[in-house]
Amino acid sequence: MSESRPRQARRRRLPERKRIALIAHDGKKEELLAWAERWRDTLAQHELLGTGTTARRVADRLGLAVEGLMSGPLGGDQQIGARITEQRLDLLVFFWDPFAPQPHDPDVKALLRLAALWNVPVACNMASADFLLSSPHLAEAVDIEIPDADDWISSRS
Ligand SMILES: O=C(CO)COP(=O)(O)O
Numbered sequence: 795m796s797e798s799r800p801r802q803a804r805r806r807r808l809p810e811r812k813r814i815a816l817i818a819h820d821g822k823k824e825e826l827l828a829w830a831e832r833w834r835d836t837l838a839q840h841e842l843l844g845t846g847t848t849a850r851r852v853a854d855r856l857g858l859a860v861e862g863l864m865s866g867p868l869g870g871d872q873q874i875g876a877r878i879t880e881q882r883l884d885l886l887v888f889f890w891d892p893f894a895p896q897p898h899d900p901d902v903k904a905l906l907r908l909a910a911l912w913n914v915p916v917a918c919n920m921a922s923a924d925f926l927l928s929s930p931h932l933a934e935a936v937d938i939e940i941p942d943a944d945d946w947i948s949s950r951s
Pocket residue numbers: 817818819820844845846847848849864865866867870871896902
């Protein structure tokens with residue numbers, strides 16, 4: 795089977811002030827809130843957004859501004875995915891619940907696919923989220939490699 799994929803040949807600069815999406819399924823929300831409280835001072839240096847319910851609860855708990863998109867089951871995961879595709883998201887912290895099937899499982903899978911495709915750093919559990927936030931790259935501009943979309947389109951036109 796022949797396989798076609800875009801060349802990983804472009805660079806994108808993640809800014810010093812990162813745009814960080816925070817998302818948790820219901821069974822993981824308390825865990826995310828406890829994690830976010832621990833990292834409050836660090837998170838306060840960055841721009842935060844999230845799916846509707848998660849964003850509201852993080853904003854209430856931490857007293858920080860968090861841009862709330864649509865709730866996940868109503869399309870929020872897809873909105874976050876669109877931000878990734880538009881290169882407007884720099885980090886994804888998504889505590890998805892391995893024990894609870896979701897009505898919007900296809901959207902969850904689509905979001906994780908786009909994060910993998912566009913090389914966005916993702917943490918799906920507390921230990922990885924700790925690693926991400928303690929990275930020296932968090933507070934500095936950093937270049938990542940991304941697919942060359944122009945080349946991909948040209949090669950198919
Ligand atoms: O379902 C979600 C992610 O898949 C999260 O949505 P809420 O933050 O609105 O609960």
